[in-house]
Amino acid sequence: xxxxxxxxxxxxxxxxxxxxxxxxxxxxxxxxxxxxxxxxxxxxxxxxxxxxxxxxxxxxxxxxxxxxxxxxxxxxxxxxxxxxxxxxxxxxxxxxxxxxxxxxxxxxxxxxxxxxxxxxxxxxxxxxxxxxxxxxxxxxxxxxxxxxxxxxxxxxxxxxxxxxxxxxxxxxxxxxxxxxxxxxxxxxxxxxxxxxxxxxxxxxxxxxxxxxxxxxxxxxxxxxxxxxxxxxxxxxxxxxxxxxxxxxxxxxxxxxxxxxxxxxxxxxxxxxxxxxxxxxxxxxxxxxxxxxxxxxxxxxxxxxxxxxxxxxxxxxxxxxxxxxxxxxxxxxxxxxxxxxxxxxxxxxxxxxxxxxxxxxxxxxxxxxxxxxxxxxxxxxxxxxxxxxxxxxxxxx
Ligand code: PMP
Numbered sequence: 001x002x003x004x005x006x007x008x009x010x011x012x013x014x015x016x017x018x019x020x021x022x023x024x025x026x027x028x029x030x031x032x033x034x035x036x037x038x039x040x041x042x043x044x045x046x047x048x049x050x051x052x053x054x055x056x057x058x059x060x061x062x063x064x065x066x067x068x069x070x071x072x073x074x075x076x077x078x079x080x081x082x083x084x085x086x087x088x089x090x091x092x093x094x095x096x097x098x099x100x101x102x103x104x105x106x107x108x109x110x111x112x113x114x115x116x117x118x119x120x121x122x123x124x125x126x127x128x129x130x131x132x133x134x135x136x137x138x139x140x141x142x143x144x145x146x147x148x149x150x151x152x153x154x155x156x157x158x159x160x161x162x163x164x165x166x167x168x169x170x171x172x173x174x175x176x177x178x179x180x181x182x183x184x185x186x187x188x189x190x191x192x193x194x195x196x197x198x199x200x201x202x203x204x205x206x207x208x209x210x211x212x213x214x215x216x217x218x219x220x221x222x223x224x225x226x227x228x229x230x231x232x233x234x235x236x237x238x239x240x241x242x243x244x245x246x247x248x249x250x251x252x253x254x255x256x257x258x259x260x261x262x263x264x265x266x267x268x269x270x271x272x273x274x275x276x277x278x279x280x281x282x283x284x285x286x287x288x289x290x291x292x293x294x295x296x297x298x299x300x301x302x303x304x305x306x307x308x309x310x311x312x313x314x315x316x317x318x319x320x321x322x323x324x325x326x327x328x329x330x331x332x333x334x335x336x337x338x339x340x341x342x343x344x345x346x347x348x349x350x351x352x353x354x355x356x357x358x359x360x361x362x363x364x365x366x367x368x369x370x371x372x373x374x375x376x377x378x379x380x381x382x383x384x385x386x387x388x389x390x391x392x393x394x395x396x
Contacts, residue, residue: 015361029387045290053280064276068094075286098251121362146182167200174329195229211328212303312388
């Protein structure tokens with residue numbers, strides 16, 4: 001009856017959100033969502049920040065600048081500097097979650113038919129956004145060290161791609177869904193390829209601060225200063241969602257000034273500005289040093305939860321699942337050793353009141369039906385142990 005645009009004639013919604021209906025099942029233990037633990041939100045710190053923000057009536061109740069409140073941009077630039085990427089407030093655009101940043105970038109950079117490289121398995125909302133944009137998505141394999149950069153190099157060197165890629169999307173640190181982290185060597189090699197073949201690397205980094213094992217690696221953005229010619233080819237996204245609260249919807253992007261300027265114009269038509277109210281709260285929260293005070297608590301809790309999940313899988317289901325322990329983030333990527341379809345196994349698990357996300361949601365092609373993603377972030381340690389017990393029982 002209605003004349004929708006081709007992309008929206010028969011769109012499919014998020015496969016993960018489809019699972020949410022089961023969350024209402026009484027007693028359900030969920031390893032499904034990538035939601036932070038509710039009890040780890042710094043209510044006190046955020047309440048104090050909100051009380052201070054509300055004093056600044058004009059700043060937080062009025063429309064704000066499209067590129068973000070100056071006070072927040074200053075705080076985010078300092079945060080980036082503490083993370084090892086010195087950056088100035090003008091290099092950065094505040095977005096309504098990092099999700100919006102990616103959408104803005106696609107509007108500015110990607111036309112229908114443009115080649116976009118994506119690691120696979122990948123974050124489903126990225127696959128979805130690329131599909132709606134009509135991009136020609138080419139998937140690249142990953143392993144425990146993240147994106148397989150050698151395969152990418154071979155592909156580029158052979159010149160077999162349908163066109164020169166516009167951009168490559170990656171979550172190099174504690175990836176969603178695999179939990180994998182790109183090694184230092186591969187980071188350098190990837191930056192060299194971007195400089196040589198002139199494609200943008202989109203570095204999506206919502207999880208980098210959630211490291212509980214091993215030494216921190218420089219972000220691709222930080223490392224780009226050491227790889228000649230690569231700095232202009234990195235677009236970096238980050239977010240307060242996983243380290244403060246997703247309800248703030250505060251994310252940011254750092255990119256070449258020419259890209260950023262165009263993203264600001266795109267944002268003008270999307271939402272005029274991100275909520276000045278939550279931006280002001282975030283700015284106060286950061287200015288008071290609350291993130292530094294609270295983050296170790298979150299990281300410590302996720303370390304314990306991750307250990308609980310991995311230990312339980314190892315002791316209770318050793319013959320059923322294979323997985324790799326992540327060094328941070330929120331996810332364990334696992335595989336059913338029987339090669340059984342994880343969607344069928346999920347149905348049995350839901351009957352036992354436990355759930356996860358079947359791996360198919362994270363693939364554009366070459367699906368591994370036996371893969372599954374388990375998030376340890378939201379449930380408590382005891383729930384995690386009970387949940388894995390139920391998964392074992394669901395094996396029949
Ligand atoms: N990128 C990745 C890899 C994510 O996992 C998520 C959230 N699940 C996002 C981006 C979106 O985050 P935000 O809340 O900042 O929009």
